[in-house]
Amino acid sequence: MIRVTFLPDGERVRVEEGTTLREAAIKAGFLNCKGDNCNSCWSLFEIGGEYKPGCTFELREDVIVNLNSRGENWKGENISEVTKIALDIGTTTITAAFFDESGEKIGSEVVINPQIAYGSDVVSRIEAINRDANLLAKMRSKLLKEVNQLIEKRHLEKVEEIGIAGNPCMEHILLGVSPSGIGGYPYEPEFKNAAQMNAREVGIDAGCEVFILPLISGWVGGDTVAMILSTGIHRSEEKVMGIDLGTNGEIVFGSKDGIITTSTAAGPAFEGVGITYGMPATDGAIENVRINEKGEVRVKIKGGKKAKGICGSGILDSIAEMLKREIMDTSGRMKWRAFHIHDGIYITQKDVRKVQLAKSAISTGVEMLKRELDLGAVKRTIVTGSFGNASAESLSVIGISGALFKKDAVIEGIKRALFGEKREAERIARESRWINLASHPSFSDGFMKNLGF
Template sequence: MNALTEKRYLTLPEPSAGDTLAARERLLAALPEGCRLTLGCMQQLYPVLHEAGYRVTVTLCPGAGGTDVVRVEPGDTTDRNYGLCLDIGSTTMQMELVDLLSGKTLAEAACTNSQTQFGANILDRILAVKENPDNLHTLQALTLDDVRQMIERCCAQAGVPPEAVSAMTVGGNTTMLHFFLGCDPWQVFQSPYTPVFFDPGVLRASELGLPIAGNIFCMPAIANYLGGDITSGLLMTDLDTREDLALFLDIGTNGELVLGCREFLLMGAGAAGPALEGAVSRSGMRAEPGAICRIKIGPDNRLRYETVGGLPPKGICGSGILDLIAEGFLSGWIDSAGNLQKSASPCICDVWDDTRQRNVPAIIYAYDGNVPLYFTQDDIGEFLTCKAAAHTMVATLLESVNVSPSEIGAFYLAGGFGTHYDLESAITVGLYPDLPREKFKILGNSSLAGAKRLLLDTGCRARLDQIRALATYVQFGEMEKFVENMQAARFLPHTDASRYPSVMRRLRERSKTFPPGKLAAERSGAD
């Protein structure tokens, strides 16, 4: 293991009448050239060196342009070295405390990002700063308070003092890292899209008021919409080293896509996520206790569901919506254009929509007490638009290099949505190409995992430089045939059904189970 930081045990010559070298210079003389002491470390030299008989352990951490000596401890503590990795999501923040000698995660913590006090949408927070510059300080303070609390919780769980943490790596999108560092992110969303930084460099934890001894490493961005969460995630793939082509897709509020190999990396981003995360439906919600997360329509034409935590249903999250559309399509409740078929099930009926002030067709998929939970025809349309955007990013990027989906060696799927959905449902609706299932690699929170990988392998710093050097950022809206491809992808699974042979096969199998007359005649319900 080649960890980001290193601890060295030193036996220094004790000062005498003939050796009056100062403590700082005495310590540096025993270290490689280019090392320098942080102020915090220098303040520890006396009385630590004197009381330890000049037998001490120093912690070396990469710094801006050299190596920083960030801590000095009495005796030999080289058997203990710790790091923190952090993912700053726009809604949720996650942290792990890692043993840098064994690679094991010793403690974990997560919290809701307190920035949400300014709005769930990132743009709301940016506009809040534009309207009142003082809000920038508040947003940074909220973020840093969250980070301090997670540090405290992780260290308490593992019995590790915060000052023993020798480094922290941080993943997050461009806006989140701007707020973390107290930089105005207005230019992230404002043409010509030149934010304060793409790579902020190595920072001292003390500059941010964080209680650890080591430095802070923020993952570098590629562009305004391709941030450090994506470069961090790419560390969990082999796109930058493999000979054949592979894809990386992270679907959250936005969708970020990377296509490439060791010779090039094409990258782009687009708004692909809100409907896929449940944001368009009145009863849509995050994957919290009570959210419907799994749906199946059985041979008896009845809809059955599972909820997060096994609690009574409160709404439906992204994975549940994906299942609902996929199962509805395979069972004849929804046609290829996304239209609800009222004759297919009594679960499909007109409901009053307060927002639109009219009756709309909908699938009533469950009840919250006596209150129906439903997904409307308009919700399906919004879902298809977002689904089409994600599909079209992949299709257009592949077309730009004259590559068919079958030529892709691996398809890496990142993000919370990519972790919890049913892969077959995603392919059934046409979200992803119909590839052999073994080509799909589920990464989970790749931003956090990549930050951990950097902690454990300092060679990842060179990989990040290589990834940025290989990267070419593309604007999907300006690419030829993007709009045409988008329209073709607004169907289930696609206007060209031959692209989805496995889905067509499942559809034929279901039609044998559900003859058309039987679908209309049998009574069904949401269990």
């Protein structure tokens, strides 16, 4: 029998030789998986400094497996001056930013959301909870453990308040509230209002207050409220489109005259999940790609370290460059089954197809929002998301033309709430409208039409 130890929890299981990582993780209680070789867990398992696919990697000897270790190295100093923390709890990653009393950012860190073991998207996690109600407590426990580790290892003594935003499912799980109502019609959350609580009431080991941003609907959450707050869409004189290229694909349209929101099931491809060599936009990720006329590839690696994988912006760049150099046609068909990017990291035909699904969901949502509501011309488009550093050229490939990429828009919105704009965040959530376009009869037709590049 082989002994498998999972860190950081220290859980040990014994399995037969030849057992896959996936099977061992399920036995240890760390994974909720259908076993369809989707690559969603590729960013989950690290053995000896290398990341292994759960479905295909077979265990032959005693091994230590690191879970969720692909966090971004701490960037910052003067940690003793931190008074406020902003937490963006995404489906795939958790981003923490630390601020002093003047609002200056002292540092930041990104880690994997450990809930990814229970599904790569919110629907999978809701379904898992519906099948086994005990998983709600397990998901919450893992999330809080990661959040507490982010805070505890900094030895923070002056923290006065923590601001938290996430999609509705993430905020529900954080508070130990079942998200089941979000998973089916009429998609109603158990709560929408903002919450001001003591940190220990939430489960965070800190002697401070916590502000949790309000939800707009069951599918548009506090992270979108934060994005609206930071970009100023709600105060704009002109019509602005805001797009969060995340798993839920939130789309915002509005101005000072009102905000309309929707969401589309884009899936986690833009965040690197389910991509063969995909990973979140943390150190070691290929975040930019260029291919010259000779077919030579140049890459930029986040953190300047050895490449471990490729994040969303690198994937979008790769697709844009392959189109430009006719390595791929507009239907998404590649000349070869895979194209080498850098140091053993490839983009495969399967990867391109997954990006097409995500791209089509976003494009169709944007088109329908404009058409169904007769919204007229959009003067500005702002794109955000936890997927790296996207260029306007690469965004145009997925049907988002003339867009400005705003990094860390959610974190900036949480910060604004912490530094005096809580009531404004509540007003945004209260006055914004949500429209369910995904169930519209013409959505599937538009989706098929927009699959191409």
